[in-house]
Amino acid sequence: MSPPSDAPRRQNLARGALALGAGVLVALSLPPWGFWPLALIGVVLFDVSLGADPTRRQRFAFGWLFGAGWMFIGMGWMIQLTGPGYIAAGVIFGGFHSVAAGLAPDGKWRVLGRPALHTLAEALRFSFPFGGVPLASMGMSQVGGPIAPVVTVGGVILITWVVFQLGTLASAALSARTVPTAWPGATLMWSLTAATVAVIGVAYVAPDGDSTGETLTIAAVQGGGEQGTSALDVPSRLVTERHLDATATIEPDPELDLVLWPENAIDVVTFETSDIAQQIVDEARRLDVPISVGLTEDVVIDGKRRYTNAQVVIAPDGEIVSRYDKVRRVPFGEYVPLRGVLERITSAVDRVGDAVPGTTPAILELPTGEQLSAVISWEVFFGGRVREGVELGGSAVINPTNGASYTGTIVQTQQVASSRLRAMETGRWVVQVAPTGFTAFVSPDGTVVERTSQREQKVLTHEIELRDGFTWYTSLGDAPFIVALLAAAIASMVLGGRFDWVRRRSPA
Known part of the structure; x- marks a missing residue:
């Protein structure tokens, strides 16, 4: 056999x-x-x-x-x-x-x-x-x-x-x-x-949306610095100073409408009473344009220390015109699911803070009345977050982000790809700004018009078209x-x- x-x-x-x-x-x-x-x-x-x-x-x-x-x-x-x-x-x-x-x-x-x-x-x-x-x-x-x-x-x-x-x-x-x-x-x-x-x-x-006939000239500020570094490695003040230095290179220009900083560029206990806030106001007054900055602030809720992750718009007169707090947090990055259980297994979870999720619509308004769909970092990977802001009247999309803690380019290039997808899905310009790269302007057809390299300190300035009207995806989801x-x-x-x-x- x-x-x-x-x-x-x-x-x-x-x-x-x-x-x-x-x-x-x-x-x-x-x-x-x-x-x-x-x-x-x-x-x-x-x-x-x-x-x-x-x-x-x-x-x-x-x-x-x-x-x-x-x-x-x-x-x-x-x-x-x-x-x-x-x-x-x-x-x-x-x-x-x-x-x-x-x-x-x-x-x-x-x-x-x-x-x-x-x-x-x-x-x-x-x-x-x-x-x-x-x-x-x-x-x-x-x-x-x-x-x-x-x-x-x-x-x-x-x-x-x-x-x-x-x-x-x-x-x-x-x-x-x-x-x-x-x-x-x-x-x-x-x-x-x-x-x-x-x-x-x-x-x-x-349909892919329509032009409103209006434009917005935005200066996207990338402060520069090394990749693969976290807030525990680099003092937050150094990150802020890099962005202040980059902003100082911008010359006053009557055509300029907005200066845009990335996520987490400022880390303070209370922003409005900080010396950094006054420095931002001084720059906004010098340029005579609003500046939108990404900031984290400490808060105490039920006796526990937590923090907020927000993007605010500051007018040249010092007024905080609008604010958006990040709604979708990064699991194991901005909060720890099942923290109580995992704390019994490893102390590593103590390195991860607990961000307070926002509750406001995904919109930022400029002093002149323009509305922008705002999604912070991680949120750009979710089409529904951008849709929300566009449905509420966002005529362009901003994505302040922070990928500095990742070495290599997997996250950064996939985020640019997501910005391209969100631009096509909504028929809007998308402006992505990061502290160490990549900062980019993406047109409504998904074309990356300008993009920085990693680690460099650079300001990208571009005029974008404001748009209205809905794509089918914006309407249907x-x-x-x-x-x-x-x-x-x-x-x-x-x-x-x-x-x-x-x-x-x-x-x-």
Whole structure:
């Protein structure tokens, strides 16, 4: 009797390696590596690794390997924030794609179910747990590609579906050429292809807002300094002085309308009574324009020391015209989820302060009446935060941020990509300003018009167009597309027989 062949085992390992490699390709399509076709190739290879009729174990295992290859590389920045959190995030978010692959039907209905379920896995990642981690998104990978305008219709959710749908259809078409049994799904394949192409085509003619005929000239101030440093490494006063020095290089100009500083440029107990506030007022008076600065202030709530993270607008006469406090805080960066539990395990959580979440709308108003959609740092990764300010009348978007604590460029380049996505989604200019880079001006079509380098001290000055009117994404948001994807996923599972076990177990 001959020994059993280990060929099936080797084939299974090869398919698992292909799924992992597919996830890696998606990661490499993201900034800072960014080559957008790799995401489509990755989805094609992932679908090939699954095949038309995988076993249950293969579906869950290959789905996790795909998600892990994508997340562990694409979110490599997180290890600098929290090593255990980085591992947990990779495992959990890989698990989302494991469940998506496990639930998706086989056979011809996979071309409908797999894209819908994997897009829903991403939608879940953007909001859960702890408010979500929407970095390393499929939308970022496509921001420089031909399907980027899709975000004006349905944001990152819709463009994610388009990538998964195109990749799955391409894989199914390859299968249909070699496996005759795949041809019964030809009608479904052509219908989905037509629908996907239609979505891309509509995006190119969809409304993208209108010019108000007014402009705003903004000087975005980058103070400079080393990357990979935290507030514990660099005195906050030094950060402030770098930005004061950079601001001092700006010459008075009647065309200038606003000087913009980044997040956390000032750290004081109480801003209004500080000497730094007077220095800001002196500069605003010298230039005869308002200055918007990012500041943190100490507060005591219920006997516990906490802090606020805000952006304020200071007029030349010293009045604080408007203020926005950051609403979405960074988990493990600006607060610690489950702090009471984690404090019993490690003292490392004591290094993380507890920011007070803001409650006001995402709007800042200038003394002359212009309204700007304001999102601080992390918030720019969430399309809904920018939408809120634009819906309330924001004619441009500002994103004061602080990525100084991260070495490398993963976070910084992904943030620029997110600013590009938010610009296209809303049809507004986006001004991103950071203490050590990257500071950038992004036009409504997602073009980076100007950008600084890391660490340099520089002031970028640019005239931006103020705009009104809504894109479809601004009007609709994510909800309609999530509902449509849920409907498609459920329909595919029902028609694909994924719920047959319920009927088999039901009494006759």
